[in-house]
Amino acid sequence: xxxxxxxxxxxxxxxxxxxxxxxxxxxxxxxxxxxxxxxxxxxxxxxxxxxxxxxxxxxxxxxxxxxxxxxxxxxxxxxxxxxxxxxxxxxxxxxxxxxxxxxxxxxxxxxxxxxxxxxxxxxxxxxxxxxxxxxxxxxxxxxxxxxxxxxxxxxxxxxxxxxxxxxxxxxxxxxxxxxxxxxxxxxxxxxxxxxxxxxxxxxxxxxxxxxxxxxxxxxxxxxxxxxxxxxxxxxxxxxxxxxxxxxxxxxxxxxxxxxxxxxxx
Ligand code: ATP
Numbered sequence: 001x002x003x004x005x006x007x008x009x010x011x012x013x014x015x016x017x018x019x020x021x022x023x024x025x026x027x028x029x030x031x032x033x034x035x036x037x038x039x040x041x042x043x044x045x046x047x048x049x050x051x052x053x054x055x056x057x058x059x060x061x062x063x064x065x066x067x068x069x070x071x072x073x074x075x076x077x078x079x080x081x082x083x084x085x086x087x088x089x090x091x092x093x094x095x096x097x098x099x100x101x102x103x104x105x106x107x108x109x110x111x112x113x114x115x116x117x118x119x120x121x122x123x124x125x126x127x128x129x130x131x132x133x134x135x136x137x138x139x140x141x142x143x144x145x146x147x148x149x150x151x152x153x154x155x156x157x158x159x160x161x162x163x164x165x166x167x168x169x170x171x172x173x174x175x176x177x178x179x180x181x182x183x184x185x186x187x188x189x190x191x192x193x194x195x196x197x198x199x200x201x202x203x204x205x206x207x208x209x210x211x212x213x214x215x216x217x218x219x220x221x222x223x224x225x226x227x228x229x230x231x232x233x234x235x236x237x238x239x240x241x242x243x244x245x246x247x248x249x250x251x252x253x254x255x256x257x258x259x260x261x262x263x264x265x
Contacts, residue, residue, distance in 0.1 A: 002078070
């Protein structure tokens with residue numbers, strides 16, 4: 001569905017992505033793993049068109065999307081949920097959802113828009129009773145859910161999710177990952193950039209490790225989870241006998257509980 005071939009990008013005179021190639025098959029979950037500053041957000045921006053690529057090609061459904069604006073890419077089926085949610089705090093939950101379907105405004109009647117909201121909101125029990133509330137009154141976890149629901153309003157084939165579980169309570173982290181599994185089941189592909197490498201690789205059909213703007217390792221998600229280098233660098237597990245720091249152990253225990261809860265591992 002989505003293919004990046006040797007993509008380069010950067011900010012001003014600073015190159016950030018150095019020839020990234022990856023692919024996201026139809027209805028697959030693909031995870032990007034990497035340290036802060038590795039280039040995952042930059043990659044998400046380049047795919048949604050918020051940042052122009054400087055070289056290489058991006059294909060969606062076999063066709064180059066390089067000349068397309070972010071709006072045209074959204075209309076084509078690529079929705080981007082940016083890091084930090086960025087819901088419109090002063091607008092109601094319902095209006096945030098309506099804005100999500102803005103790119104379909106010519107095709108959706110008022111009644112069709114209302115039924116699309118009903119359809120999308122069915123997967124978000126926390127939002128169902130809050131439709132008239134300002135989005136700014138929602139908790140962080142609920143705002144993240146709203147950001148994903150808003151992206152779904154455009155009827156995407158691919159959702160690029162940038163750090164969806166950042167700063168969320170374990171309950172919402174579990175909800176986010178359960179939702180990602182449901183999106184895949186409903187035929188929507190997900191490109192997931194996540195600080196929680198354990199859960200994101202456990203759920204991924206395929207994973208890519210991003211280091212300093214390059215893909216350094218890739219493979220099926222569960223296989224990468226067992227990779228010694230990944231375990232050491234991103235999961236806090238001392239395979240070579242070094243003891244893991246306490247917070248890494250706590251994080252590991254938490255994510256193991258979540259993975260068990262989600263029956264991912
Ligand atoms: P994080 O998880 O911290 O967001 P990341 O893997 O998503 O990390 P990016 O945000 O893509 O990484 O950052 C990659 C590099 O690009 C970093 O060196 C960062 O400082 C730089 N960078 C990011 N945004 C900008 C910007 N708007 N202007 C200049 N440099 C930027």
